Amino acid sequence: MESNNNGRVLIVDDEANMCQLLETDLRFRGFQPTWRTSADEAIELVKTEDFDVLLTDLRMKGMSGTELCERVCANRPDIPVIVMTAFGSLETAVAAIRAGAYDFVTKPIEMELLAITLSRAVKHRQLQEKVKLLSEGTEQSDHFEEMIGGSPVMTKLYDQISRIATTETAVLVCGESGTGKELVARSIHRRSQRSSGPFIPVNCAALPEALLESELFGHAKGAFTDAKAERRGLFFQAEKGTLFLDEIGELPLAVQPKLLRALEESRVRPVGGDKEMPFDVRVITATNRDLLTEVEEGRFREDLFYRINVIQLDLPPLRARGTDTLLLAQRFVQLASQRSQRNVVGISEPAAERLLNYAWPGNVRELRNVMERAVALTPFDKIAVDDLPEKIRDYRSSQVFIGGDDPSELVPVQEVERRYILHVLQAVDNNKSVAAQILGLDRKTLYRKLKQYGVSD
Known part of the structure:
Protein backbone atom coordinates (compact mmCIF):
# COMPACT_ATOMS: atom_id res chain seq x y z
CA MET A 1 0.00 0.00 0.00
CA GLU A 2 1.29 3.46 -0.93
CA SER A 3 1.81 6.20 1.64
CA ASN A 4 -1.03 8.72 1.92
CA ASN A 5 0.76 11.68 0.41
CA ASN A 6 -0.60 11.82 -3.14
CA GLY A 7 -3.01 14.65 -2.39
CA ARG A 8 -6.43 15.43 -0.92
CA VAL A 9 -9.34 14.62 -3.25
CA LEU A 10 -12.94 15.82 -2.83
CA ILE A 11 -15.33 13.38 -4.56
CA VAL A 12 -18.80 14.66 -5.50
CA ASP A 13 -21.45 12.21 -6.79
CA ASP A 14 -25.12 11.88 -5.88
CA GLU A 15 -24.70 8.10 -5.64
CA ALA A 16 -23.21 7.24 -2.23
CA ASN A 17 -22.18 3.77 -3.41
CA MET A 18 -20.08 5.30 -6.16
CA CYS A 19 -18.46 7.69 -3.69
CA GLN A 20 -17.60 4.83 -1.34
CA LEU A 21 -16.14 2.76 -4.17
CA LEU A 22 -13.94 5.61 -5.33
CA GLU A 23 -12.90 6.44 -1.77
CA THR A 24 -11.75 2.87 -1.07
CA ASP A 25 -9.72 2.55 -4.26
CA LEU A 26 -8.14 6.01 -4.10
CA ARG A 27 -7.19 5.60 -0.44
CA PHE A 28 -5.43 2.35 -1.37
CA ARG A 29 -3.52 4.28 -4.05
CA GLY A 30 -2.23 6.81 -1.56
CA PHE A 31 -4.74 9.65 -1.92
CA GLN A 32 -6.72 11.23 0.91
CA PRO A 33 -10.32 11.20 -0.33
CA THR A 34 -13.38 12.91 1.14
CA TRP A 35 -16.84 12.66 -0.46
CA ARG A 36 -20.16 14.49 -0.62
CA THR A 37 -23.39 13.55 -2.40
CA SER A 38 -24.42 17.03 -3.53
CA ALA A 39 -22.75 19.99 -5.21
CA ASP A 40 -24.12 22.39 -2.58
CA GLU A 41 -22.39 20.43 0.20
CA ALA A 42 -19.17 20.42 -1.80
CA ILE A 43 -19.26 24.21 -2.27
CA GLU A 44 -19.67 24.74 1.47
CA LEU A 45 -16.81 22.34 2.21
CA VAL A 46 -14.26 24.02 -0.07
CA LYS A 47 -14.98 27.31 1.73
CA THR A 48 -13.49 25.92 4.94
CA GLU A 49 -11.15 23.11 3.86
CA ASP A 50 -8.35 22.82 1.35
CA PHE A 51 -8.23 20.16 -1.38
CA ASP A 52 -5.68 19.43 -4.08
CA VAL A 53 -8.29 18.36 -6.63
CA LEU A 54 -12.08 18.07 -6.94
CA LEU A 55 -13.57 15.05 -8.73
CA THR A 56 -17.21 15.49 -9.68
CA ASP A 57 -19.88 13.59 -11.60
CA LEU A 58 -21.40 15.53 -14.48
CA ARG A 59 -25.09 14.59 -14.09
CA MET A 60 -26.40 14.96 -10.54
CA LYS A 61 -29.67 15.92 -8.87
CA GLY A 62 -29.86 19.60 -8.22
CA MET A 63 -26.75 21.48 -9.29
CA SER A 64 -24.94 19.73 -12.15
CA GLY A 65 -21.25 18.96 -12.30
CA THR A 66 -20.80 21.66 -14.95
CA GLU A 67 -22.34 24.29 -12.67
CA LEU A 68 -20.26 23.06 -9.74
CA CYS A 69 -17.15 23.33 -11.88
CA GLU A 70 -17.98 26.92 -12.82
CA ARG A 71 -18.61 27.88 -9.17
CA VAL A 72 -15.41 26.29 -7.88
CA CYS A 73 -13.30 27.77 -10.69
CA ALA A 74 -14.71 31.21 -9.93
CA ASN A 75 -14.21 31.07 -6.16
CA ARG A 76 -11.30 28.64 -5.77
CA PRO A 77 -9.37 28.78 -9.05
CA ASP A 78 -6.43 27.10 -7.33
CA ILE A 79 -8.34 23.78 -7.08
CA PRO A 80 -8.31 21.84 -10.38
CA VAL A 81 -11.62 20.11 -11.23
CA ILE A 82 -11.93 16.76 -12.98
CA VAL A 83 -15.34 15.82 -14.37
CA MET A 84 -16.69 12.24 -14.58
CA THR A 85 -19.23 11.53 -17.26
CA ALA A 86 -20.90 8.49 -18.77
CA PHE A 87 -21.62 10.52 -21.88
CA GLY A 88 -18.17 10.57 -23.40
CA SER A 89 -18.99 12.66 -26.44
CA LEU A 90 -16.89 15.49 -27.76
CA GLU A 91 -19.64 17.98 -26.87
CA THR A 92 -19.60 16.83 -23.23
CA ALA A 93 -15.84 17.16 -23.01
CA VAL A 94 -15.90 20.63 -24.58
CA ALA A 95 -18.63 21.77 -22.18
CA ALA A 96 -16.61 20.57 -19.18
CA ILE A 97 -13.42 22.28 -20.36
CA ARG A 98 -15.30 25.51 -21.10
CA ALA A 99 -16.66 25.43 -17.58
CA GLY A 100 -13.07 25.48 -16.35
CA ALA A 101 -12.44 21.76 -15.81
CA TYR A 102 -8.80 20.69 -15.74
CA ASP A 103 -9.64 17.33 -17.34
CA PHE A 104 -12.42 14.75 -17.66
CA VAL A 105 -12.77 10.95 -17.41
CA THR A 106 -15.51 8.70 -18.74
CA LYS A 107 -17.59 6.08 -16.98
CA PRO A 108 -17.18 3.23 -16.35
CA ILE A 109 -14.13 4.53 -14.53
CA GLU A 110 -10.74 2.93 -15.23
CA MET A 111 -9.12 3.41 -11.83
CA GLU A 112 -5.56 3.30 -13.11
CA LEU A 113 -6.32 6.06 -15.59
CA LEU A 114 -8.21 8.06 -12.96
CA ALA A 115 -5.25 7.83 -10.55
CA ILE A 116 -2.91 9.12 -13.26
CA THR A 117 -5.26 11.99 -14.07
CA LEU A 118 -5.62 12.93 -10.40
CA SER A 119 -1.84 12.82 -9.88
CA ARG A 120 -1.35 15.09 -12.86
CA ALA A 121 -3.89 17.54 -11.48
CA VAL A 122 -2.22 17.53 -8.05
CA LYS A 123 1.16 18.25 -9.63
CA HIS A 124 -0.44 21.02 -11.67
CA ARG A 125 -1.73 22.65 -8.52
CA GLN A 126 1.64 22.32 -6.79
CA LEU A 127 3.27 23.96 -9.79
CA GLN A 128 0.74 26.82 -9.65
CA GLU A 129 1.57 27.41 -5.98
CA LYS A 130 5.30 27.27 -6.65
CA VAL A 131 5.09 29.82 -9.45
CA LYS A 132 2.96 32.09 -7.25
CA LEU A 133 5.51 31.90 -4.42
CA LEU A 134 8.31 32.69 -6.82
CA SER A 135 6.45 35.72 -8.17
CA GLU A 136 5.89 36.96 -4.63
CA GLY A 137 9.56 36.50 -3.77
CA THR A 138 8.93 34.31 -0.72
CA GLU A 139 11.65 31.72 -1.37
CA GLN A 140 14.50 33.35 0.53
CA SER A 141 14.86 30.34 2.86
CA ASP A 142 16.01 28.28 -0.13
CA HIS A 143 19.33 30.10 -0.32
CA LEU A 315 26.79 17.90 -6.97
CA PRO A 316 23.48 16.74 -8.42
CA PRO A 317 22.64 17.64 -12.02
CA LEU A 318 19.84 20.17 -12.42
CA ARG A 319 17.47 17.48 -13.76
CA ALA A 320 17.67 15.75 -10.35
CA ARG A 321 16.78 18.86 -8.31
CA GLY A 322 13.02 19.09 -8.96
CA THR A 323 11.51 22.54 -8.57
CA ASP A 324 14.91 24.06 -7.77
CA THR A 325 14.86 24.68 -11.52
CA LEU A 326 12.07 27.23 -11.04
CA LEU A 327 13.81 28.92 -8.11
CA LEU A 328 16.93 29.38 -10.20
CA ALA A 329 14.97 30.43 -13.28
CA GLN A 330 13.10 33.11 -11.33
CA ARG A 331 16.36 34.45 -9.91
CA PHE A 332 17.93 34.60 -13.37
CA VAL A 333 14.84 36.42 -14.69
CA GLN A 334 15.21 39.02 -11.92
CA LEU A 335 18.92 39.55 -12.61
CA ALA A 336 18.45 39.78 -16.39
CA SER A 337 15.52 42.18 -15.97
CA GLN A 338 17.56 44.46 -13.75
CA ARG A 339 20.51 44.50 -16.15
CA SER A 340 18.38 45.16 -19.23
CA GLN A 341 15.96 47.47 -17.37
CA ARG A 342 12.96 45.46 -18.55
CA ASN A 343 9.77 44.84 -16.57
CA VAL A 344 9.77 41.04 -16.67
CA VAL A 345 8.57 39.81 -13.29
CA GLY A 346 8.19 36.04 -13.57
CA ILE A 347 7.42 32.89 -15.52
CA SER A 348 4.05 31.70 -16.79
CA GLU A 349 2.79 28.31 -15.62
CA PRO A 350 3.01 26.64 -19.06
CA ALA A 351 6.59 27.88 -19.45
CA ALA A 352 7.44 26.68 -15.94
CA GLU A 353 6.13 23.24 -16.83
CA ARG A 354 8.40 23.11 -19.90
CA LEU A 355 11.38 24.12 -17.77
CA LEU A 356 10.66 21.30 -15.32
CA ASN A 357 10.28 18.71 -18.08
CA TYR A 358 13.57 19.53 -19.85
CA ALA A 359 16.69 17.47 -19.03
CA TRP A 360 19.18 20.42 -18.88
CA PRO A 361 22.38 18.77 -20.18
CA GLY A 362 24.16 22.09 -19.58
CA ASN A 363 22.75 22.32 -16.04
CA VAL A 364 22.54 25.69 -14.23
CA ARG A 365 24.78 27.41 -16.78
CA GLU A 366 22.40 26.45 -19.59
CA LEU A 367 19.36 27.55 -17.57
CA ARG A 368 20.89 30.97 -16.96
CA ASN A 369 21.57 31.38 -20.68
CA VAL A 370 17.99 30.37 -21.56
CA MET A 371 16.40 32.79 -19.08
CA GLU A 372 18.58 35.71 -20.18
CA ARG A 373 17.55 35.00 -23.77
CA ALA A 374 13.87 34.78 -22.79
CA VAL A 375 13.97 38.11 -20.92
CA ALA A 376 15.52 39.76 -23.96
CA LEU A 377 12.89 38.37 -26.37
CA THR A 378 9.60 38.36 -24.46
CA PRO A 379 7.05 41.12 -25.17
CA PHE A 380 5.20 40.25 -21.93
CA ASP A 381 5.82 40.75 -18.22
CA LYS A 382 6.07 36.97 -17.75
CA ILE A 383 8.13 34.46 -19.71
CA ALA A 384 5.84 32.48 -22.04
CA VAL A 385 6.38 29.15 -23.77
CA ASP A 386 7.12 30.87 -27.10
CA ASP A 387 10.00 32.76 -25.43
CA LEU A 388 11.84 29.49 -24.78
CA PRO A 389 14.16 27.79 -27.31
CA GLU A 390 12.54 25.23 -29.59
CA LYS A 391 14.52 22.36 -28.04
CA ILE A 392 12.85 23.09 -24.68
CA ARG A 393 9.38 23.75 -26.07
CA ASP A 394 9.35 20.45 -27.96
CA TYR A 395 11.39 18.33 -25.55
CA ARG A 396 10.27 14.77 -24.87
CA SER A 397 12.15 12.63 -22.36
CA SER A 398 13.87 9.60 -23.86
CA GLN A 399 12.50 6.16 -23.07
CA VAL A 400 14.04 2.71 -23.26
CA PHE A 401 11.87 1.03 -25.89
CA ILE A 402 11.91 -2.76 -25.71
CA GLY A 403 9.15 -3.63 -28.17
CA GLY A 404 5.38 -3.99 -28.15
CA ASP A 405 3.04 -6.94 -28.30
CA ASP A 406 4.01 -7.84 -31.86
CA PRO A 407 6.34 -10.89 -31.60
CA SER A 408 8.45 -9.46 -34.41
CA GLU A 409 9.24 -6.42 -32.24
CA LEU A 410 10.28 -8.32 -29.12
CA VAL A 411 13.99 -8.50 -28.30
CA PRO A 412 16.20 -10.84 -26.22
CA VAL A 413 16.85 -10.08 -22.54
CA GLN A 414 20.50 -9.37 -23.37
CA GLU A 415 19.43 -6.63 -25.78
CA VAL A 416 17.12 -5.10 -23.17
CA GLU A 417 20.03 -5.06 -20.71
CA ARG A 418 22.36 -3.47 -23.27
CA ARG A 419 19.87 -0.72 -24.09
CA TYR A 420 19.21 0.02 -20.44
CA ILE A 421 22.89 0.17 -19.52
CA LEU A 422 23.51 2.62 -22.36
CA HIS A 423 20.45 4.64 -21.29
CA VAL A 424 21.78 4.93 -17.72
CA LEU A 425 25.26 5.90 -18.95
CA GLN A 426 23.75 8.63 -21.10
CA ALA A 427 21.66 9.91 -18.19
CA VAL A 428 24.72 10.26 -15.91
CA ASP A 429 26.96 11.82 -18.57
CA ASN A 430 28.99 8.60 -19.01
CA ASN A 431 30.13 8.56 -15.35
CA LYS A 432 30.76 4.85 -14.97
CA SER A 433 31.05 4.96 -11.17
CA VAL A 434 27.60 6.51 -10.81
CA ALA A 435 26.16 4.25 -13.52
CA ALA A 436 27.46 1.13 -11.75
CA GLN A 437 25.87 2.30 -8.51
CA ILE A 438 22.49 2.89 -10.18
CA LEU A 439 22.63 -0.45 -11.98
CA GLY A 440 23.60 -2.34 -8.83
CA LEU A 441 26.83 -3.60 -10.40
CA ASP A 442 30.44 -3.31 -9.37
CA ARG A 443 32.65 -1.36 -11.76
CA LYS A 444 34.48 -4.43 -13.09
CA THR A 445 31.18 -6.10 -13.99
CA LEU A 446 30.00 -2.95 -15.77
CA TYR A 447 33.24 -2.77 -17.77
CA ARG A 448 32.93 -6.45 -18.66
CA LYS A 449 29.37 -5.98 -19.92
CA LEU A 450 30.32 -2.91 -21.95
CA LYS A 451 33.16 -4.84 -23.55
CA GLN A 452 30.81 -7.77 -24.19
CA TYR A 453 28.35 -5.46 -25.95
CA GLY A 454 31.11 -3.83 -27.97
CA VAL A 455 30.64 -0.38 -26.41
CA SER A 456 33.61 -0.25 -24.04
CA ASP A 457 34.69 3.10 -25.49
Missing part, protein backbone atom coordinates in the same frame (compact mmCIF):
# COMPACT_ATOMS: atom_id res chain seq x y z
CA PHE A 144 22.71 28.96 1.00
CA GLU A 145 25.55 31.41 0.42
CA GLU A 146 25.35 32.08 -3.34
CA MET A 147 23.57 28.80 -4.06
CA ILE A 148 19.82 28.56 -4.59
CA GLY A 149 17.69 25.47 -4.01
CA GLY A 150 15.68 23.71 -1.35
CA SER A 151 15.48 20.19 -2.79
CA PRO A 152 16.51 17.28 -0.52
CA VAL A 153 19.75 16.69 -2.43
CA MET A 154 20.76 20.34 -2.04
CA THR A 155 19.77 20.44 1.63
CA LYS A 156 22.05 17.46 2.19
CA LEU A 157 24.83 19.24 0.32
CA TYR A 158 24.46 22.39 2.45
CA ASP A 159 24.76 20.27 5.59
CA GLN A 160 27.93 18.61 4.27
CA ILE A 161 29.47 21.98 3.40
CA SER A 162 28.71 23.36 6.87
CA ARG A 163 30.33 20.36 8.56
CA ILE A 164 33.52 20.19 6.52
CA ALA A 165 34.14 23.94 6.10
CA THR A 166 35.80 24.35 9.51
CA THR A 167 38.21 21.46 8.89
CA GLU A 168 41.38 21.40 6.78
CA THR A 169 40.40 18.14 5.09
CA ALA A 170 41.01 17.78 1.36
CA VAL A 171 37.76 18.05 -0.62
CA LEU A 172 37.03 16.85 -4.17
CA VAL A 173 33.90 18.42 -5.67
CA CYS A 174 32.41 16.23 -8.42
CA GLY A 175 29.64 17.08 -10.83
CA GLU A 176 28.71 17.69 -14.44
CA SER A 177 29.75 20.90 -16.17
CA GLY A 178 27.55 23.80 -15.15
CA THR A 179 26.40 22.43 -11.78
CA GLY A 180 28.18 25.09 -9.71
CA LYS A 181 31.35 23.44 -8.41
CA GLU A 182 33.12 26.76 -7.90
CA LEU A 183 30.16 28.08 -5.87
CA VAL A 184 30.56 25.09 -3.54
CA ALA A 185 34.28 25.76 -3.17
CA ARG A 186 33.62 29.44 -2.41
CA SER A 187 31.00 28.48 0.19
CA ILE A 188 33.49 26.20 1.94
CA HIS A 189 36.05 29.01 1.92
CA ARG A 190 33.64 31.61 3.33
CA ARG A 191 32.64 29.34 6.21
CA SER A 192 36.20 28.28 7.02
CA GLN A 193 38.77 29.77 9.35
CA ARG A 194 40.54 31.00 6.23
CA SER A 195 37.68 33.24 5.14
CA SER A 196 39.75 36.41 5.68
CA GLY A 197 42.38 35.09 3.28
CA PRO A 198 42.20 35.03 -0.54
CA PHE A 199 40.21 32.57 -2.64
CA ILE A 200 42.18 31.82 -5.80
CA PRO A 201 40.45 29.77 -8.53
CA VAL A 202 42.37 28.25 -11.43
CA ASN A 203 41.04 26.17 -14.31
CA CYS A 204 43.59 23.45 -14.98
CA ALA A 205 42.13 22.86 -18.44
CA ALA A 206 42.53 26.50 -19.48
CA LEU A 207 46.32 26.71 -19.07
CA PRO A 208 48.82 25.19 -21.52
CA GLU A 209 50.95 22.45 -20.00
CA ALA A 210 54.10 24.52 -20.53
CA LEU A 211 52.73 27.34 -18.33
CA LEU A 212 50.75 25.36 -15.74
CA GLU A 213 53.68 24.44 -13.50
CA SER A 214 54.92 28.02 -13.50
CA GLU A 215 51.42 29.32 -12.70
CA LEU A 216 50.99 26.95 -9.78
CA PHE A 217 54.46 27.00 -8.25
CA GLY A 218 55.98 30.21 -9.61
CA HIS A 219 59.38 30.57 -11.26
CA ALA A 220 62.77 32.09 -10.62
CA LYS A 221 64.25 34.88 -12.73
CA GLY A 222 65.82 33.40 -15.85
CA ALA A 223 64.18 29.99 -15.38
CA PHE A 224 63.18 30.00 -19.05
CA THR A 225 62.94 32.34 -22.00
CA ASP A 226 60.95 35.49 -21.13
CA ALA A 227 61.28 34.79 -17.37
CA LYS A 228 62.70 38.27 -16.84
CA ALA A 229 61.59 38.50 -13.23
CA GLU A 230 60.75 36.21 -10.35
CA ARG A 231 57.07 35.23 -10.19
CA ARG A 232 55.07 34.09 -7.17
CA GLY A 233 52.90 31.09 -8.02
CA LEU A 234 49.27 30.62 -7.11
CA PHE A 235 50.18 28.53 -4.06
CA PHE A 236 51.82 31.64 -2.59
CA GLN A 237 49.19 34.08 -3.87
CA ALA A 238 46.60 32.03 -1.94
CA GLU A 239 48.63 32.14 1.29
CA LYS A 240 46.40 31.78 4.40
CA GLY A 241 43.45 31.23 2.07
CA THR A 242 42.07 28.67 -0.37
CA LEU A 243 43.37 27.51 -3.76
CA PHE A 244 40.64 26.01 -5.94
CA LEU A 245 41.92 23.70 -8.68
CA ASP A 246 39.01 23.27 -11.08
CA GLU A 247 39.00 20.52 -13.74
CA ILE A 248 41.75 18.66 -11.87
CA GLY A 249 41.11 15.69 -14.18
CA GLU A 250 42.71 17.71 -17.01
CA LEU A 251 46.00 18.08 -15.11
CA PRO A 252 48.85 16.73 -17.30
CA LEU A 253 50.52 13.56 -16.06
CA ALA A 254 53.89 15.30 -15.93
CA VAL A 255 52.60 17.86 -13.41
CA GLN A 256 50.68 15.40 -11.22
CA PRO A 257 53.65 14.05 -9.17
CA LYS A 258 54.81 17.60 -8.48
CA LEU A 259 51.36 18.56 -7.22
CA LEU A 260 51.25 15.42 -5.07
CA ARG A 261 54.60 16.27 -3.47
CA ALA A 262 53.46 19.83 -2.80
CA LEU A 263 50.27 18.63 -1.11
CA GLU A 264 52.10 16.01 0.93
CA GLU A 265 54.84 18.34 2.23
CA SER A 266 53.19 21.80 2.05
CA ARG A 267 56.29 23.00 0.22
CA VAL A 268 56.99 23.81 -3.43
CA ARG A 269 60.07 24.51 -5.52
CA PRO A 270 59.51 27.29 -8.08
CA VAL A 271 60.51 26.46 -11.63
CA GLY A 272 64.24 27.15 -11.92
CA GLY A 273 64.55 27.70 -8.16
CA ASP A 274 67.19 26.09 -5.97
CA LYS A 275 65.20 25.64 -2.78
CA GLU A 276 61.74 24.61 -1.62
CA MET A 277 59.48 27.16 0.01
CA PRO A 278 56.65 26.46 2.52
CA PHE A 279 53.07 27.55 1.95
CA ASP A 280 49.92 27.63 4.09
CA VAL A 281 46.98 26.99 1.79
CA ARG A 282 43.88 24.82 1.77
CA VAL A 283 43.47 23.13 -1.61
CA ILE A 284 40.00 22.23 -2.93
CA THR A 285 39.75 20.38 -6.23
CA ALA A 286 36.89 19.75 -8.64
CA THR A 287 36.21 17.64 -11.70
CA ASN A 288 33.47 16.73 -14.15
CA ARG A 289 35.28 13.50 -15.01
CA ASP A 290 35.03 10.04 -13.48
CA LEU A 291 38.46 10.07 -11.85
CA LEU A 292 38.34 6.38 -10.91
CA THR A 293 38.01 5.59 -14.59
CA GLU A 294 40.86 7.98 -15.34
CA VAL A 295 43.00 6.15 -12.77
CA GLU A 296 42.16 2.73 -14.20
CA GLU A 297 42.96 3.90 -17.72
CA GLY A 298 46.28 5.44 -16.67
CA ARG A 299 45.44 9.10 -17.16
CA PHE A 300 45.42 10.09 -13.50
CA ARG A 301 47.73 9.02 -10.70
CA GLU A 302 46.13 6.80 -8.10
CA ASP A 303 48.18 8.26 -5.22
CA LEU A 304 47.15 11.81 -6.18
CA PHE A 305 43.51 10.73 -6.46
CA TYR A 306 43.45 9.44 -2.88
CA ARG A 307 45.33 12.52 -1.64
CA ILE A 308 42.76 15.00 -3.01
CA ASN A 309 39.70 12.81 -2.38
CA VAL A 310 39.56 12.56 1.41
CA ILE A 311 35.98 13.90 1.25
CA GLN A 312 34.00 13.81 -2.00
CA LEU A 313 31.06 16.14 -2.54
CA ASP A 314 28.78 15.07 -5.38
